[in-house]
Amino acid sequence: MLQVRNLSKSFPGVRALDNVSLDVAAGSVHALMGENGAGKSTLMRIVSGLDTADTGEVRCSGRIAMIHQELMPFRDLTVAENIFMGQEPTRRFGWLDKPAMHREAQRLLEHLGMTLSPARPMRELSVAQMQTVEIAKALARRAELLIMDEPTSAISEHEVEALFKIIRDLKQCGVAIIYISHKMDEIFRTADTVTVLRDGRHVATQPAAELDEAKLIALMVGRELSHAAGTAATTMVVAASVPDAVLEVRALTKPGKFHNINFALRRGEILGVAGLMGAGRTDLAHAIFGLAPAASGEILINGQPVRIRRPADALARGIALVSEDRKEFGLVPMMSLKHNITLASLRGWLIDHRAENRVADEQIRALSIKSHDRNQSVNTLSGGNQQKVVIAKSLLTAPAILILDEPTRGIDIGAKAEIHAIIGRLARDGKAVLLISSELPELLALSDRLLVMREGILTAELDPRRATQEEILQHAMPVSGE
Ligand SMILES: Nc1ncnc2c1ncn2[C@@H]1O[C@H](COP(=O)(O)OP(=O)(O)OP(=O)(O)O)[C@@H](O)[C@H]1O
Ligand SMILES: [Mg+2]
Secondary structure, eight states: OEEEEEEEEEETTEEEEEEEEEEEOTTOEEEEEOSTTSSHHHHHHHHTTSSOOSEEEEEESSOEEEEOSSOOOOTTSBHHHHHTTTOOOBOGGGOBOHHHHHHHHHHHHHHTTOOOOTTSBGGGSOHHHHHHHHHHHHHHTTOSEEEEESTTSSOOHHHHHHHHHHHHHHHHTTOEEEEEOSOHHHHHHHOSEEEEEETTEEEEEEEGGGOOHHHHHHHHHSSOOSSOHHHHHHHHOOOOOOOOEEEEEEEEEETTTEEEEEEEEETTOEEEEEEOTTSSHHHHHHHHHTSSOOSEEEEEETTEEEOOOSHHHHHHTTEEEEOSOIIIIIOOTTSBHHHHHHGGGOOSSOOOHHHHHHHHHHHHHHTTOOOSOTTSBGGGSOHHHHHHHHHHHHHHTOOSEEEEESTTTTOOHHHHHHHHHHHHHHHHTTOEEEEEOSOHHHHHHHOSEEEEEETTEEEEEEOTTTOOHHHHHHHHSOTTOO
């Protein structure tokens, strides 16, 4: 289906692809793996014709659709309009057949295990819902080569299963699928063949059946990691002390989002929040940070009730948020890497450029942000490296309370261990961390206590040293079964 021959691509200061070749067979799932910045998205952008190579050749015998890592929805259009963008069903004389469009959109979404009105404007959707719409859009295109760049980074377990079923169906119909993900279990469940890129070079192509996690990691990083990322995190988090609550939330309520939320977060503590997509965890984080304040209830900082109406209020109280949606709240895409890091922490009119450079460089080093120049614009970084910039930026505001919403989404396994280490270090330095994550192993390894949310309500507080993934899911799953 696809033949890539000797592809090279340079950007100022970096050789993103260096003589890469790749063959993808019809009816197969081909995984593309590699650390953040390895060149995966660049390669796929060239294959799908969005970017051009410096040298080399791409031959494809079918229609290509790509689900992008950075979602680019048209926020003011409806779900159905986004799905059928540029190929809307028409009646005679080319008139738009809106009922047909809505019916078909509905069918595709249901097929993906999602109940969502096709008439809803995109802007109202969560990141997870947008991602599902993106998948529906690719299906509507009836592509023969389907490229998925981290399609499951924001969707819940339930939708991941639906997606895997669709991948199996598409395979049967002879569709070739290129699947990019940092999640090992997904690779071993879906892929027939695995190709590994490292620093823009092709390292290996092997049948998935001949690989295991350790081999794959070794190929990706070019050395054996001494511990698996997850276990490194476990040993690092020492039991936190038991001092007073720095953040307390009492009866916090926002109709339709969350109801009667109560918890206390102490100095030096990592409080995990588990839950399925749509459980209200991000809404809760946004309420505490002042992006979308709650309707009733109280927020106390160091025992004092405070009003948080906008993010500036939260920042002034020492609260920082690492948002799951870095496009919307996290980064200024056209601005330099340096400015994105230092932006939130700059004070006063006089900026000491030398100090700014030093601070930026420190963060770039501390988080191993893969870049060639602190002045390069941040949208030229790979997806995972952009996420690290969001974290660096928040850390610099020297918050006492740090809310992390899916901090390791899209981050490769090595960098994930680094970020886990950083979170552990922050807690040991006395910061209070509220950690929202969909990755249960991450929550279990890092949290001192673990809250579970379901449909806007706190359903359990668990001891992560004893809780199992099954137990967490029991408290997180809707009771009705829908
Ligand atoms: N438009 C651009 N200008 C400059 N450099 C770029 C541009 N696009 C990509 N790069 C660089 O090319 C390299 C490969 O990036 P790419 O996005 O392909 O990585 P990736 O493998 O998809 O990583 P991730 O897992 O983080 O998504 C990186 O060093 C990145 O900074
Ligand atoms: Mg990428």
